[in-house]
Amino acid sequence: MSNQQPPQFATQLLDWFDSNGRHDLPWQQDINSYRVWVSEIMLQQTQVKTVIPYYRRFMQSFPDINTLAEASQEQVLSHWAGLGYYARGRNLHKAAQLIMAEHNGVFPKDFDSIVGLPGIGRSTAGAILSIALNQRFAILDGNVKRVLSRFFAIEGWPGEKRIESKLWLLADELTPKQRFDDYTQAIMDLGATLCTRSKPNCENCPVQSSCLAFKQEDVTKYPFKKPKKEKPIKQAWLLIRQNQNAQICLYQRPQKGIWGGLWSLPEFESYQACEQYLQSEGSCQQSLIEWDSFRHTFSHYHLDIHPLYLDESVVSGVKDQRAHYNDDSNEEKPEGWYSIQSLLKGEVGIPAPVVKLMNRLDETK
DNA sequence: AAGTCGGGGGG
DNA sequence: CCCCCAGACTT
Numbered sequence: 001m002s003n004q005q006p007p008q009f010a011t012q013l014l015d016w017f018d019s020n021g022r023h024d025l026p027w028q029q030d031i032n033s034y035r036v037w038v039s040e041i042m043l044q045q046t047q048v049k050t051v052i053p054y055y056r057r058f059m060q061s062f063p064d065i066n067t068l069a070e071a072s073q074e075q076v077l078s079h080w081a082g083l084g085y086y087a088r089g090r091n092l093h094k095a096a097q098l099i100m101a102e103h104n105g106v107f108p109k110d111f112d113s114i115v116g117l118p119g120i121g122r123s124t125a126g127a128i129l130s131i132a133l134n135q136r137f138a139i140l141d142g143n144v145k146r147v148l149s150r151f152f153a154i155e156g157w158p159g160e161k162r163i164e165s166k167l168w169l170l171a172d173e174l175t176p177k178q179r180f181d182d183y184t185q186a187i188m189d190l191g192a193t194l195c196t197r198s199k200p201n202c203e204n205c206p207v208q209s210s211c212l213a214f215k216q217e218d219v220t221k222y223p224f225k226k227p228k229k230e231k232p233i234k235q236a237w238l239l240i241r242q243n244q245n246a247q248i249c250l251y252q253r254p255q256k257g258i259w260g261g262l263w264s265l266p267e268f269e270s271y272q273a274c275e276q277y278l279q280s281e282g283s284c285q286q287s288l289i290e291w292d293s294f295r296h297t298f299s300h301y302h303l304d305i306h307p308l309y310l311d312e313s314v315v316s317g318v319k320d321q322r323a324h325y326n327d328d329s330n331e332e333k334p335e336g337w338y339s340i341q342s343l344l345k346g347e348v349g350i351p352a353p354v355v356k357l358m359n360r361l362d363e364t365k
Numbered sequence: 366a367a368g369t370c371g372g373g374g375g376g
Numbered sequence: 377c378c379c380c381c382a383g384a385c386t387t
Contacts, residue, residue: 043382050373051382084371087385121384141382161366188382197380198376225379258370298371352372 009151009207010176010183016206017186022193026055028185033107034065036132040124041088048192054083066105069096074348077261081349086260091119109133122168130175130184138171139184140164143191148174149223150195153212157224233302237274238265240291240357244313247337248358250350258298262349263336265357274308287311291360296353305353309361 022028025048027039038058042051058079062068068076073093080089095117099107108114115125126137145158148170156163176183194201200219202208213219241249250263268274271290278288291307336348343350343358350358 040382045370045381045383046372047374047381082372084373085383087370088383091384119384123383127382139382142380143382146380159366184382192382228379256370260370296372298369300369 007176009174009210010179012206013186013190014176014179014182017182017189020193020204021182021186021189026052026059031132033109033128033132035059036128037107037120037124038062038092040127041092041119042083044088044124045085046083050083054079065096065099065107068093069100069105073261077349078346079349081262081346082352082355084352086262086349088119090255090261091117094118095120109135111135111137127184130180134181136175136177136180138168138175139188140168140171141188143188143195144171146197146223147187147191147195150200150213150219151207151211153216153222155224157226159226231297231301233304235269235304235306237268237271237306237308238354238357239268239274239277240265240307240309240361242309242311242313242361243337245337245339246313247339248343248361249335249337250343250348251335259351262351263338264351264354266335271306271308278310283310283312291357294353294356303353307357 025039027035039051039055042055042058061075061079062071071093073090076093077086077089080086083089098117099105103113108117111125111129114120114128115122120128123139123141126139127141129135129137130139145164145167148154148167149158152170154163154166158164158167174187190205190207194205198220202211202214202219205211205214208214211219213222239249243249249266251266252263253259253261255261266274266277268277275288287310289309289311291309293304293306296303296305338348340358340362342348344355344362
């Protein structure tokens with residue numbers, strides 16, 4: 001309804017962007033579909049500052065679609081270790097192979113084909129189309145949701161379907177007919193640098209005079225908070241086995257579930273379960289040591305980790321072992337022994353808490 | 366619509 | 377401790 005004002009919003013935003021926007025981010029150089037795509041995937045639920053070093057390493061190793069498609073999942077995931085949401089890495093890899101097989105190795109240029117690739121939804125597709133492919137498409141990421149929620153004083157949580165639809169409509173209407181590539185970048189920059197979650201810098205905002213939240217003198221009321229729910233607390237015992245070569249025993253986790261596809265320490269539901277496991281394979285457990293527990297928090301639960309260290313340098317009782325993750329696919333998941341150095345160099349992808357433990361082990365040596 | 370995927374930044 | 381971040385996918 002509140003239409004026919006749009007040129008002003010975009011014009012003011014673009015003027016601000018020209019002199020105050022970010023123009024030197026790594027993915028803003030040598031722009032093409034592939035580079036923008038990788039950046040958009042990494043930036044999902046992840047802040048720019050965090051992404052930059054990962055992006056540099058990734059593009060160094062996989063400079064184009066073909067290189068990425070030819071790489072092993074192992075190599076790709078090792079570049080993703082520590083970034084989180086590992087399905088993003090797996091999907092990126094799968095999509096690259098799919099582009100080679102079904103699009104002659106050329107990144108598709110139409111919305112339906114792009115949004116059909118694994119890991120790409122409406123917003124990411126819109127970003128690639130507008131920034132890299134010169135087509136007028138809107139985005140609706142966390143930044144845009146926040147900016148629009150405030151500008152229009154939207155009463156409702158953006159996670160709610162009805163509210164999100166309204167925001168998409170507004171996002172689309174506000175997108176200009178010219179310079180939509182810069183506009184896409186501009187509205188994200190506004191959200192990331194001025195219209196921030198807390199302590200927004202309204203004094204320097206180019207659209208302050210029309211912002212309804214600013215008029216209400218309660219900018220941080222928007223966007224409405226997500227209704228909070230209790231996070232459950234789970235427990236896990238992680239076994240650190242070190243053999244006579246000072247190597248650590250890891251298993252590859254199932255593709256589905258937490259830390260999918262990463263290599264991690266043997267995990268147990270209790271101390272007793274760990275003991276039982278060691279007993280069952282005739283390993284000496286005299287030197288089983290409990291390290292200090294610590295908490296690792298995911299988006300939907302807390303995990304209290306209880307590390308158990310076992311020095312097997314003297315007694316080499318390494319026998320046949322099987323994975324004990326609950327993996328429906330009955331796949332054989334062999335264990336692997338790695339030196340701490342190779343793990344800290346990131347030769348395979350390991351979860352952040354395991355990195356922490358490996359560092360702890362490395363220091364006490 | 367709700368749950369499942371991480372890890373880190375900043376208050 | 378809390379919430380949120382250039383979301384997508386599954387159920």
